[in-house]
Amino acid sequence: MKNKIRNYIEQNKTALFKTIQELVQIETVVGNEMVGQAYMKRKFAEIGLTIHEVAPDYEELAKHEAFVDSEIPFAGRTNLVGIHHGVGDGKSLTLHGHIDVVPPEPVGNWTVDPWGAEIIDGKLYGRGAADMKSGLIANWFALKTLIDLAYPITGDVQLHSVIEEEAGGGGGALACLEAGFRTDGYISTEPHHFNTTISHAGIMYFRVKVVGRTAHAGLAHHGINAISKMYKIVAALEELNELRAQNVKFDLYEKGSGQSVHLNLGVLRAGDWVSTVPGGAMLECRIGFIPGESRKEIKKLIQETVARAVVDDDWFKAHPPEIEWFGWTTEPWYQDPEHSFVQGFLKTAGDVLGRDVKIVGRASGNDARFTQYYNGMAGICFGPVGENMHGPDENVHLESVVEVVNVFANYIIDWSESARENGETSG
Template sequence: MLDRSSARDEVVRLTRDLVRIRSINPPGDELPAAELLAQRLKGFGFETEVVEVAKNRANVVAVLRGRGDGPALMFNGHLDVVPPGDLSTWSRDPFAGDVADGKIYGRGSSDMKGGVASMSVAGGLLAASGEKMKGDLIITAVSGEESDSIGTRHYVERNTLDGIGGIVIPESTSLELVIAEKGTIWLEVNTYGKTAHSTQLEIGINAIEHMVATLHEIKSKWESIGYAKDPYLSPPTINIATIVGGVKTNSIPDRCTATIDLRPVPSQEHPKIIRAMQEAVDGMKGKLKGFRGEIKVINERLPFATDPSSDFVKMAQALGPSTLGLPLDPPFGVNFFTDAAIFATKRSIPTIILGPGEYDLRRNIYLGHQPNEYVKIENLEKATRFYYELSRSFLK
């Protein structure tokens, strides 16, 4: 039976086993990882279900039943990993799960199979304790967070989220507490011209020139949108990320496509931002002869912010010194997105992000998605202890 003395070995074993499964996104292929994790959670005493969300892609939904007279606590982690990239830049096999110098190496060890293992073993410890909690402990391990969040979207679309009083996302934070993240709006802009020989400027319409002017207008419009300074997040940003156009040097390009990454803060309303971007493109018709263009949203995630004075945050902070050796005060905000944004589209639930993976939030140094990714075994142990104690405190 799982107990505190065996928890370290179990979290190391589970992390290594998950790292060895190549759940690379794209295409995902998370089903084998989901089946392995579901088997372990069932062995811990959870009711488990493997829910297929697409071909060879699946979520794990596991529940440890409480008495039903208190709110549930959910842990949400993802099973997919980004590609390893150029293998010559790795000093180890990215899918071997090697252990050295107190670390587990491999793609996904930090982001975030180590976090998934820690939350699962913590749940196993709670089940093994025999304590009957008031509320349910729900563990979801999902597909697709590294791209379109197909797994969490699938779960949210099919479940009301009623009765869930708190959510923990074990993303990489080096065990620091995160209570806010920026929103995300990805835009695709297309401009259309008329092709001709490059010397026939009087006949052709240059789609790239129209795109350049349009992007200047979009950036100007974005910078005019007001916002309230956020205590946990840096100011909103715009990144003109890609631009593709033209087919030949001696031809006037008749099409150009650009993508833009906007990162709003919680005080900025997404519908107003999207409307302003549409107005910027529509306004080019009166500024450029023959202008034809369009803009569309290709990815959107709402920001989230949990009240730092909430009982959930205070509970987590109170456990920091004894379980993690950290005060967890003040908490942090992050500029990247997690699946917290997907839950926020349906219901406002107090949510924290805290995980064993490597991310120095003070210096903005992130180890995930890089060669020779690793997670410290000491951090896996501490995260497991924190998740266990938080679950007991929340559900008792």
């Protein structure tokens, strides 16, 4: 069967590439995903899947400890689950991908159209090409391969196309799992360069607000410049980032990302007129942390760092900076590497690729983390080779997508037909 799968994919890979192109050409910036979801619904129907649309319920999801509030309304936005029902009682599998992408700005930094999906020297360029529309289509094509070859898959296979992963996944992957669409195993096809990711760092977003005192620029000595005040906090946070990068280590993240933790100063806004002393400034940041560190400890660390930065400033004594926590908030995720799902996948992937597949961790987050909240459900990430995710000229290596499809088609068979162990239940 392995040779039949490879031959089918090779003979049809032009159609695979064209499908990725079509999806990349659809603008699905987070919050505006539904044109892309309509495309995926047609693709699910094309191979005869039973299709479910999952509308996220804010009130219900907000009760879950893993919920992330994206602050983007859920109205009019749905997730898609396509199910191929197995012919027996084999183990079930989810192949997961997110339809949303981050904005391409500044577009002037691209050398190609971010929505053009051009293929140049074997790479497909465009926003979301790697992160992660190629993975989303690889999932579909792997299942399509087995259906077209009339292979009798024994277990159910679910394809998930979800919204707002880039904003935390609360209304996307979590909504699908909470709606009951759960399986024995779960793969998120993020671009992980043929590595098997079993862990990622904890992530939290926070903002710091500083007030100043406005004044005319010609009388600036009567004002208090919020930008200047904010830079004391900026310097302190940059120093903290450097210290943590040197001293906080987790081996899997060092292997997978090259650095275990990051404190990124992502957004700075201040002032509203060039001739006015700015009366306010706001800084938004993302901090990562490793297993063994908790959200409570990280909050305390940031609060203490900001407090030390302003302790000798008389203005801040009367007008202390405010810290707010928002958006992404997740504990670190760690999947037991000895689980049969992980070990079975490593064997199948190694056999298909003809080399050992490494286990790594990531300093960035992904939707597979939600599996840790559901007993009997194992999760990993595995995906193609991509470059410049979230940056200009994002691209995916197309032949690597071919190999991912090959691995998944074979693993659908191997996993569904593997022996069921105690504590494992089909979804």
